[in-house]
Amino acid sequence: MRQRALLAWAASHRRDLPWRRTRDPWLVLVSEVMLQQTQVDRVQPYFEAFGERWPTPQQCAAAELADVLAAWQGLGYPRRARNLWRTAAIIADLHDGHVPADLNDLLALPGVGPYTARAVQAFAFGIDTGVVDTNVGRILARWQGRRLSPREAQRVADDLVPAGESWAWNQAMMDLGAQVCTKRDPSCDRCPAQLWCAWTGGVLGSESSGRPDPADRSAGVSSRQAPFEGSDRQARGRLLAALPGGPLPTERAAEAMWLERDEARAQRLVEELIDEGLITSDGNQLRLGSGRTCPRSS
Known part of the structure; x- marks a missing residue:
């Protein structure tokens, strides 16, 4: 009775979201990575643009990280873009270009945790699992x-997932939480x-x-997340936002982050971004990305 009642409610209350119009495993994965800690309304235009530009893992893996990061600009948490780029290469190399359906294979992908893995299983492959x-x-x-x-x-x-209706059930649960059980x-x-x-x-x-x-x-x-205003996340984002147009003199990094009065903090954040592979430095200039192509899986 529980499942029938909720599915009946969902049939007339389901949100029309672009990633719900596809069962393509790669696009489902892209949407779930984008939705991590980011509101639905912000994700929609990014998802559509990303899917048009890199509709397959092979195309994403062949792109420069700088281009992927630039396309991600404004969505936040750029590590997700880097991880998705690396994931694309693993899928292309180890899984013949097909997103795996196996839970352990999904969990082995960079940036894919239990929630994202099960979301791909349910929304792309129809596997009966709770999300x-x-x-x-x-x-x-x-x-x-x-x-x-x-x-x-x-x-x-x-235990709650009705057999054979994983996609509809999990979407219904999410809509219930977003619209009613807030x-x-x-x-x-x-x-x-x-x-x-x-x-x-x-x-x-x-x-x-x-x-x-x-x-x-x-x-x-x-x-509750820590306040964004004045945070390291905000400063890092400012620097990344300054780089898609071309290289930035290293000496201007603190200025780009609005940290002219805290050079030590600015230097720490630059080093972190370099270590994470989000920017590169030749000593005099900073550039977006860590290389021209994605490192292939070993």
Whole structure:
């Protein structure tokens, strides 16, 4: 009954998102990497542009990292772009250009964790597995009425997937969390899952407000991020944003990061970016990327 009710609700409430219009494993993987810690609205134009430019792993692997990073500019967390570029080479070399469906093979790809691997399995290959992101983790904790460990959350999520309907079920769970079972001010009165939700007591029309939220610090529910303003992330982003147009004199790095009064911090961030392969330096100039082509897998 639970699955039928939620799937029926989802049929008329499903969000129309570009990555939901494809089952191409590479494009599904691209979308899931982009969606890591980034809001849906921001991702949509980047996903469409990336898919048009590099529609296959082979094409992405053949590109220069600088081009991939430049296309990613503004999306945040540039390590994800570098990891996706490296992942493309591994897929091209070790998997004949096809994104693997096996969980362990997916987890072996750079930047692919348990959530992303299972999302690719469910949304590209239709494998019956639960996909536990922040929204789903919150729902599961509320349904169970208690905090869940990561292992518990995954087990519960797996058990709920209707056989053969992994794509529709997991999308429904995400939409429920995004539109109804939200972190703040959830709309319990219009939730199709209210009857079996332990947080509301399984009573129609009951109010969850004022009750301790079992989703707090539960598995799959992210904690509040540190402020972006004034952070190292912001300074690094400013430097990366200054590089797509061409090389930057090394002496101007602190200025580009707005750290003229903190040269030591600026130098540390430059060294970090070099170590991560996001920029290169010849001593006098900084450039985007670590090389012209992706290193092939060994």
